[in-house]
Amino acid sequence: MKLERLLAIVVLLINRRRLQAKDLADMFEVSIRTIYRDIDTLGQAGIPVVTYQGASGGIGLAEGYRLDRNLLTDKDLASIVTALRSISTSHDNTARDLLVEKLSSIVPEARNEDFQASTHRFIVDYSTWTHPEALQNKLKVIDQGIDELQSICFVYCSAEGTQTCRTVDPHTLVLKRHAWYLYAFCHERKEFRMFKLVRMKEVALAAQHFERKSINLRDRPWQQEWSRPVNQIGITLKFHERARHLAEEWFGIENVLPDGNGYYVSQIAFPEDNWLYGFILGFGADVEVLEPLHIRDKVCQIAEQIIQNYKTSS
Template identity: 25%
Template sequence: MRASRLLSVLLLLQNRGRLTAEQLAQELEVSVRTVYRDIDALSAAGVPVYAERGRSGGIQLVGGFRTRLTGLTEAEAQALALSGLPDAAAELGLGATLAAAQLKLSAALPPELRARANTVAQRFHLDVPGWFHDVESPPHLAAVADAVWNERVLRIRYVKWGRREVERTVEPLGLVLKAGQWYLVARVGNTATTYRVGRIQSVDVLGQFDRDRVAAGFDLAEFWSSFSEQFEQRLYPRTARVRMSKLGRALAPVYLGAVGQKAVEEAEAAGADVDAEGWQEVELPVEQGRPAIGELLRFGPEIEVLEPADLRAELAEAVRRMAAAYDSGSAGSQR
């Protein structure tokens, strides 16, 4: 543990130049006294490091000194795959490992390339979740991630839709972060399926499984792409023909996400007529029942459902009920 920290001190000084003991202590999450002991150990080992006291002092290496001890551990090499998602790495318990890997990688770069890498980090940032949606922090995520890394069979208690609790024995194949929510892809019997990690109530480790045998030919990205397409088809089983104003079409990606954006783009690509007031017909995928009514009501007067007839009638009835509530002339608590 101390050897790893000494290497981190060395790489920090090499990458950043002069640092105070307080800055090093904060980076390494140790005490200032520990930092000074580490500096003494590096100096005793022949590393040309020295400290200057005073207001503008600090700890630094003799100019020009560089170490080549930048080899990545297996865990650090794996963590680099999440280098663009530091919050996700932290959720998986890989935050410190990722930081160490990035530090070693930076140390291996020539000074001019290291400067450019630091410039990019200061000017571009990836924020995965949508507005008003935080990345969830499931209590069992770390345990599930460990099972994915180490090929361990899990017995999980899981809450399905409708709050029905079930128990499953699964062989974890991978984790996916989608719109701020974590999903476990696992094999159950002979089938790969998905579980939202936030709905897992308990986790028990049962033993090892042979991933090469169980997941021969399995590709996580391909599976997720296929699953997402099928899920979208199940979620939006029918299509409504609607008229949308210019504002309504602009709101479609906001209210309906990729589904709404795709529908509007397809209408434009097909050359659907736009009338003098800016209205255009769009084939819009919709859910079944009440969820479809709720989604369409969000557009207010910027949309008109033409077909199917039953959906148009249901939406008209919902609008009439809303109008009646507001036409009463008084608030509900005063009636």
């Protein structure tokens, strides 16, 4: 029967790397044409059967399709489920939820209670405290653009407050320091750029499609560009004891050192822009810029303007 033959072919392909169509035809006493029709049927049923060309070719399953339960411990599965659930806190995804169910079903019923408990030992919550629906809507559109290789367009507000209309080819979503970014090829700039999602508005799918460019994301190209010495400036900050813990959270406990006079000093490097001035001012009166002098003067000017604003309004 055809059904029995189809099931037998699947089992053979799971247990063997590749098989020749002729060998399968001889095994089941059918024509090679029938075997290829069977392969088409399996493909339509969702079984990723692939025909490989060349001397070492043949018929096999797509790389990565086979998953041996014995290769993954309950702890391994719990780690995967925890990661998937954490990502889901930022935006809903039905396919991801179904995957969690599939992975959970692999665990024998006798160990299921312990397994579920292990997946709730800690939760990484990527959602925002306020207006989570705005972030979710952006992520859904970007997800669709990445999945369907469709460009997206939006209005972008830079750190300096300049608004521009952008069309980009979305490649990767990046979560960095509690903020979501999109790494995409910008049509206007003709290069890859990082876009902070909270600065994007009117996000929508564009009409055109694109071909995904070959980039090595394991090297984190956005980090390399940001960390280039030419894009950064060295800064020396002095912190009051009250802000020591905040400085340690940002720069690491090993980079916040006592100066012998009851204060703490940290030497850091950041790109110089309006974000940097606001970041420094965020420490309030518990920080002082020691070097460079022009940043010290700039922060002082902004602080004086803030005082003037309050004097004018009172």
